[in-house]
Amino acid sequence: MSKLSRLAETLIGSEIVRLGNEINDRIRKGEKIYNYTIGDFDPSIFPIPKELEELIIESYKEHNTNYPPGDGVLELRVAVTKFIKEWEGIDYDTNEVLIAAGGRPLIYTVFKTIVDKGDKVIYAVPSWNNNHYVHLNEGEHCVIEATPENNFMPTAAEIAPHVKGASLICLCTPQNPTGTTLPEAELAKICDLILAENKSRGENEKKLYLMYDQMYWTLTYGSTKHYNPISLRPEMKPYTIFVDGLSKAFAATGVRIGWSLGPANIIGKMKALLSHLGAWAPMAEQKALAKYLDQKEAIEKYLYSYKKELEERLQKIYDNFIVLKEKGYAVDAIAPQAAIYLTIKLDLTGKTADGKKLETQSDVTQYILDKAKLAVVPFYAFGADKNSSWYRLSVGTCKKEEIPEVFMHLEEALKALK
Secondary structure, eight states: OOOOOHHHHHOOOOHHHHHHHHHHHHHHTTOOOEEOOOSSOOTTTSOOOHHHHHHHHHHHHTTOOSOOOTTOOHHHHHHHHHHHHHHHOOOOOGGGEEEESSHHHHHHHHHHHHOOTTOEEEEEESOSSHHHHHHHTTOEEEEEEOOGGGTTOOOHHHHGGGOTTEEEEEEESSOTTTOOOOOHHHHHHHHHHHHHHHHHSOTTSOOOEEEEEOTTTTOBOTTOOOOOHHHHOGGGGGGEEEEEESTTTTTOTTTOOEEEEOOHHHHHHHHHHHHHHTOOOOHHHHHHHHHHTTOHHHHHHHHHHHHHHHHHHHHHHHHHHHHHHHTTOSEEEOOOOBTTEEEEEEOOTTOEETTEEOOSHHHHHHHIIIIIOEEOEEGGGGTOOTTOOEEEEEOTTOOGGGHHHHHHHHHHHHHTOO
């Protein structure tokens, strides 16, 4: 076979996709599997808002099917600035907003705009795809191994030794894969680190930027609150690029609308890159969302019901894991805070089933899938250590009535281990 580009030859395949393909093949063959791997929604359980659905249909009937502007239709950029102002209290102009087909093109263009070959990028693991984006841009990986003691979120103290010479810090809160959030005080300290570092750099020296992925910010539970850098430290505005959108806020992953907020010069360069990729959100959906974002009462009603259903699933699954832990099984979980994910622990390496030892965490993942029919994603798929016993469990496809079945099968599988 002929040699391809260095990037293609060194590209790391997605462990999540590999696991997902295996599960889908088994389901197609008639096997019953509780598939809690995907960061997506079953639309029969979590449909998009009815008002938004009707507006999208109406928009297609109005023949909004041509190319959108490169930075997004003006009425949607206006609606996003109003939405963010009303819900988060931060001010952006329309030339500081970029619309794209979800969060991925925006993350890609943030990296391409800021990170040169060899530039240091600071990120914690587990986290979604930061390791892959750094690789795609030939950046220098500066990896922080986050710990359960800090809910798998990086701390300012862990980041501080690495800021010299860095170009980008990547934060995601609420976080995929952990469903945990960055506390207000810690975010403020990280902002102060960035501000102090940028103050120390020369006028012609590249600054240190923060990519702030808040795709799940509307989905917080109980007393958990979401914070953003600009509200805590207004001086962070020239150095912060938000990644946001409707995918998780409204269970609308397939509608494909995301937005970035940031300094006009950076947004302008991201727009230019996006124009070459063509990863624009569809015109009809953009027009529809512009109208929907103005419907505050409808949004509040939808979020109340939607969050209630998500939280109920997360809490029930968490409670069941704690019951298993109290029975003496080597499992654990972190109490749900946000997003659609629960962080769970399956500390089963070294145990034996049917005379076969579970040598690796990959063996544990396969055993739980085979014996309990439970599919979850190991944290090593998110850049964490291969020996990590922690997992992401997603409730976007979870049927409440199946939760007792899941734990009946899981306990049977755990009992069989010696």
